[in-house]
Amino acid sequence: METPDSFEIWLPLARSHKSILTSVEAALKQAGLPGLDWYDLLWELECAGSDGLRPFELQEKLLLPQYGVSRLVDRLAKAGLLERQTCNGDGRGQVLVITPEGAAMRVRIWTVYSDTMQQAVTPHFSAGEARRLAELLGKLLRPAPADKI
Amino acid sequence: METPDSFEIWLPLARSHKSILTSVEAALKQAGLPGLDWYDLLWELECAGSDGLRPFELQEKLLLPQYGVSRLVDRLAKAGLLERQTCNGDGRGQVLVITPEGAAMRVRIWTVYSDTMQQAVTPHFSAGEARRLAELLGKLLRPAPADKI
DNA sequence: TGCATGTTAATGCAGTTGCATCTATATGAG
DNA sequence: CTCATATAGATGCAACTGCATTAACATGCA
Numbered sequence A, B: 001m002e003t004p005d006s007f008e009i010w011l012p013l014a015r016s017h018k019s020i021l022t023s024v025e026a027a028l029k030q031a032g033l034p035g036l037d038w039y040d041l042l043w044e045l046e047c048a049g050s051d052g053l054r055p056f057e058l059q060e061k062l063l064l065p066q067y068g069v070s071r072l073v074d075r076l077a078k079a080g081l082l083e084r085q086t087c088n089g090d091g092r093g094q095v096l097v098i099t100p101e102g103a104a105m106r107v108r109i110w111t112v113y114s115d116t117m118q119q120a121v122t123p124h125f126s127a128g129e130a131r132r133l134a135e136l137l138g139k140l141l142r143p144a145p146a147d148k149i
Numbered sequence C: 001t002g003c004a005t006g007t008t009a010a011t012g013c014a015g016t017t018g019c020a021t022c023t024a025t026a027t028g029a030g
Numbered sequence D: 001c002t003c004a005t006a007t008a009g010a011t012g013c014a015a016c017t018g019c020a021t022t023a024a025c026a027t028g029c030a
Helices: A007-030 A036-051 A055-062 A066-078 A100-124 A127-141 B007-030 B036-051 B055-062 B066-078 B100-124 B127-141
Strands: A082-086 A094-098 B082-086 B094-098
Touching (some): A007 A036, A007 A100, A007 B100, A036 A066, A036 A082, A066 A082, A100 B007, A100 B127, A127 B007, B007 B036, B036 B055, B036 B066, B036 B082, B036 B100, B094 B100
């Protein structure tokens, strides 16, 4: 039995990612809701609570480039979903805090997001398979064991 | 032991996808090569050989919207990597055929793509894990068993 | 044949992204 | 304190994307 090369992982990963993402974004658009980039940002802000987050912290959490965060934040702020507060202690920076409207929007997105996702993923797996897949995908995220690089 | 919900699959899937994709695109840019969208198109054309492919066939294979293919093809054509041939039998359509330059470019991209991918994926898994992960991801692509929808 | 309907592909426009650069503030050495 | 350097965030411009629409051809039916 052969060792699969990395493309036998990457290829289905990329394709299923694209296909699921397309479904979810279509469902959100259908519902007149903003896309997953907004959701992800709102989620992080909501987790951070009233302490808020600095843009550069979002950058790390969301794996976005600096200007990506800058503009995304701009749009969410214009939509009233977050508030920019001046950062005492660092005059260059700012602190981003979710508004009640932002939190409400996150929930609205969530209902559609969650639903579509469930339909796209669940039917393909038994409980055991799902658990194993989640576990294996987790390994892809964590830093690789030092001896294998 | 609990059944994981679909997000325990989607979340690491989305994150690892983004992170791997970013690595590969960065490596390609670094090497002065075009991105993966160009690669994917060239690959399909090369597979199709001298028969070529119709744009709407690419659309299905690449999971791209119609206008996406139209413009991507435009760019590749301008770069001389494919040729548009008139389609005898359907005056609306055209047949896209890869040029020798296109095939050469595909190989150049491949060396970087393949290399970066290998580094991003391989260290995380044993051979058995890799095989299992590839298998499970495959299930996500194929249509779900009818009785589970 | 003549016309209604469907299919293939292109495109104008507005919104978004990537890249490079820029401003403003912070930090540390002398 | 003063200057060099580093960091936080914004922005101009060109390229790209999504959406809606359009043009050109195909197909089927009266």
